[in-house]
Amino acid sequence: xxxxxxxxxxxxxxxxxxxxxxxxxxxxxxxxxxxxxxxxxxxxxxxxxxxxxxxxxxxxxxxxxxxxxxxxxxxxxxxxxxxxxxxxxxxxxxxxxxxxxxxxxxxxxxxxxxxxxxxxxxx
Numbered sequence: 001x002x003x004x005x006x007x008x009x010x011x012x013x014x015x016x017x018x019x020x021x022x023x024x025x026x027x028x029x030x031x032x033x034x035x036x037x038x039x040x041x042x043x044x045x046x047x048x049x050x051x052x053x054x055x056x057x058x059x060x061x062x063x064x065x066x067x068x069x070x071x072x073x074x075x076x077x078x079x080x081x082x083x084x085x086x087x088x089x090x091x092x093x094x095x096x097x098x099x100x101x102x103x104x105x106x107x108x109x110x111x112x113x114x115x116x117x118x119x120x121x122x123x
Contacts, residue, residue, distance in 0.1 A: 002026040002112040004095050009117030012085055016121070020080040022095030022114055030073040033098035035110055036080045038091035038119075047105040050098065051078055058104055063089075085121045092116040 008020040022034065033052045039045040049059040051069040059067060068081040078095055096110035103109050 002097065004097070004112055004114035006093060006095055006114040006117040009093060009119045011120045011122065013122050014085060014087055016085050017081070017083045018085065018119060020082070020093055020095075020117060020119070022078045022080075024076045024078070024097070027097060027112070028073075029071060029076050029078060029097075033100075033104065034069075034071065034078040035096050035098050035104065036069060036078075036093060037096060037107065037110075038089075038093045039116075040088075040091040043091075045094070045107050047107075048080070048093070050104045060105070082119070085119075087121045087123050090119060090121050092118050 003025045005023045012018055033050055035050040036048040037045050038048050047060050049069045051057050051071050057069050066084045071078045094116045095114050097112045098110050
């Protein structure tokens with residue numbers, strides 16, 4: 001059984017940084033693309049970024065240049081480093097494992113999801 005557990009969320013002032021972690025069990029992440037999504041109150045869950053492997057990532061335009069995804073395959077963990085945070089980044093952040101041969105920015109392309117971690121950015 002695949003389990004993903006996110007951690008590292010919290011309250012931060014605008015301009016600050018947070019690093020989220022996503023620890024996986026039941027699946028070796030080195031064999032899979034891993035995505036990050038977020039969902040703000042009253043809004044659809046939206047794509048944040050995806051890590052294809054240790055070297056290749058894609059990001060939503062809204063976070064490009066501010067957020068960085070990395071992975072530690074030995075720890076079976078993916079990270080989301082968030083810098084220069086803005087109030088509009090406030091959301092619950094989720095990690096997920098991606099199905100092969102499917103669009104990387106679509107929610108339906110991901111099968112297993114974590115429970116999410118809250119990120120709140122104050123003005």
